[in-house]
Amino acid sequence: MSNTMTAEESNQTLITINDLIIGRTTSFPIYDPTGVLLLAQGSVITSEIKKNLRSRGASKILIHDDDLSRITARKANTNIGATPAFSFDNEITNRLDAVIDSGLLTVKNTGPAVKNDVVFLGRKAYDQEQRDKLVQQHEKNGEALGDMISEALHGKNADGSIVAAMAANYLQEMCTDIDNTLSSTINQFSSDDLAARSLEVSLLAMAIGIEMDLDGDCIKEIGVSGLVHDWGMMKVPVDLLRADRKLTDVERLEIKKHPIHSLEMRQHVSSLPRVCSIVAYQVHECYNGTGYPRGRNGNSIHIYARILKVADAYCALTMSRPFRPAFTRYSAMECLIRQAKKRSVDPNVVRALLKIISLFPIGSYIALSDGSVAKVLRRNKDHYTKPIVLRVLDQQGHDADPDLDENLIDLNDTDLTVIQALPAPGTEEIMLTDDALDSAFS
Numbered sequence: 375m376s377n378t379m380t381a382e383e384s385n386q387t388l389i390t391i392n393d394l395i396i397g398r399t400t401s402f403p404i405y406d407p408t409g410v411l412l413l414a415q416g417s418v419i420t421s422e423i424k425k426n427l428r429s430r431g432a433s434k435i436l437i438h439d440d441d442l443s444r445i446t447a448r449k450a451n452t453n454i455g456a457t458p459a460f461s462f463d464n465e466i467t468n469r470l471d472a473v474i475d476s477g478l479l480t481v482k483n484t485g486p487a488v489k490n491d492v493v494f495l496g497r498k499a500y501d502q503e504q505r506d507k508l509v510q511q512h513e514k515n516g517e518a519l520g521d522m523i524s525e526a527l528h529g530k531n532a533d534g535s536i537v538a539a540m541a542a543n544y545l546q547e548m549c550t551d552i553d554n555t556l557s558s559t560i561n562q563f564s565s566d567d568l569a570a571r572s573l574e575v576s577l578l579a580m581a582i583g584i585e586m587d588l589d590g591d592c593i594k595e596i597g598v599s600g601l602v603h604d605w606g607m608m609k610v611p612v613d614l615l616r617a618d619r620k621l622t623d624v625e626r627l628e629i630k631k632h633p634i635h636s637l638e639m640r641q642h643v644s645s646l647p648r649v650c651s652i653v654a655y656q657v658h659e660c661y662n663g664t665g666y667p668r669g670r671n672g673n674s675i676h677i678y679a680r681i682l683k684v685a686d687a688y689c690a691l692t693m694s695r696p697f698r699p700a701f702t703r704y705s706a707m708e709c710l711i712r713q714a715k716k717r718s719v720d721p722n723v724v725r726a727l728l729k730i731i732s733l734f735p736i737g738s739y740i741a742l743s744d745g746s747v748a749k750v751l752r753r754n755k756d757h758y759t760k761p762i763v764l765r766v767l768d769q770q771g772h773d774a775d776p777d778l779d780e781n782l783i784d785l786n787d788t789d790l791t792v793i794q795a796l797p798a799p800g801t802e803e804i805m806l807t808d809d810a811l812d813s814a815f816s
Contacts, residue, residue: 386436389446389612391427394419395524396517398445402438406430419445421513443528466637467667470655474674481677485589491549492584494755497762497784499776500554508547508558512573515540519601520569526639527608534598534645541597544577545590552581553752557736561692561703568607571689576600578727579678579685585726586681596678598646599653603682606635606654618696630666633658653679657686662717680720684710684727687719698804703735704795705806729753732761734792741794745769748783759792760785 388407396419404413412427412435427435437445519540522532547555560574576597583596607615610632614625621629636654640646656670656679663671665683691706701709707728714724732753734740739749740763748763765774765781774781783790797803 393446487587606632609635699802703738739796
């Protein structure tokens with residue numbers, strides 16, 4: 375058998391390894407970008423196979439166009455150069471606009487606030503058993519959500535009760551330990567994976583909703599809305615999503631179509647709350663009216679959409695993009711505070727996010743006034759500039775023992791202060807500058 379691509383196999387599309395759906399079987403071989411064989415036809419995609427492909431040093435692979443709809447959630451571009459007719463006005467959007475214009479955006483928040491059930495654990499290390507379970511379950515949820523996205527993309531019916539169960543489970547975990555739940559899932563998985571990103575946005579949005587005193591039914595609706603809100607991105611041309619340059623106005627319009635695509639895909643998912651359609655439609659509207667697709671502002675944007683917009687922005691800022699590295703979590707929080715002052719996002723939502731993850735967000739690294747370096751472990755109630763941290767390097771730069779009680783620090787109970795936010799070790803994270811601010815939300 376030849377280890378390079380044959381002429382008959384040249385009808386290939388370049389994708390990322392993350393696009394591969396676990397459990398699917400290849401009908402054609404998979405090659406690296408230079409045409410070297412990586413995986414034979416008839417292979418079943420597994421987590422181990424994806425890991426092995428990544429270990430070869432290449433993030434992109436070539437697969438046959440006929441395999442795109444079988445082993446990924448993408449379709450071959452069989453109409454290159456064509457400009458399909460598109461309008462923001464259709465039966466679905468007209469119906470949603472009528473609901474929005476009628477003022478029927480009120481949220482029934484009649485039950486007890488979930489915040490009352492959230493346990494504040496203070497200066498306490500994470501439960502590793504719970505953390506391991508969360509990571510394992512999160513990976514399974516990502517695979518299940520990826521399958522749902524693929525089914526909806528290809529016009530097949532998907533069961534919405536699956537995402538409802540996910541949201542309910544995450545809510546239960548948050549009540550047990552919200553910091554552990556967020557830190558074990560946010561920014562832990564690939565930014566190229568729409569399912570993983572949807573999970574992260576959904577979880578962060580649920581946490582914001584909890585801080586805003588919403589009840590359990592509302593929090594679960596936010597969670598489900600977050601899981602399905604951005605599926606239309608799968609219909610945006612891949613070369614636009616991965617462009618490392620400034621997009622043209624025409625190309626930006628292609629991206630701005632994706633909320634409408636999300637609505638169309640949502641029609642293939644059963645048992646979803648009706649509000650999910652409004653949220654998917656409005657999640658990219660801005661509080662000051664500069665968003666899309668309708669340029670609505672203020673309270674004419676559903677509160678769930680306002681919450682998800684902030685969660686989505688934070689996750690996007692802390693992920694690497696083709697045109698920039700990831701921002702540090704501190705920089706992402708700083709950027710959102712600036713955007714709140716400009717009222718691009720709802721200031722009340724940003725204020726809730728600040729209380730949830732602190733000014734120095736959970737999972738970020740900071741330099742302390744004694745010369746040591748710490749990782750932010752937990753928020754500290756309303757002391758958002760003085761989180762609970764775990765020292766990771768001592769004053770001499772040596773590894774600190776994580777099991778020593780003295781290294782678990784409540785900054786509100788000591789004279790130590792934060793003197794600097796730091797990039798995560800081993801990353802290319804960047805700090806926010808005035809020059810970078812303009813491209814932060816691109």
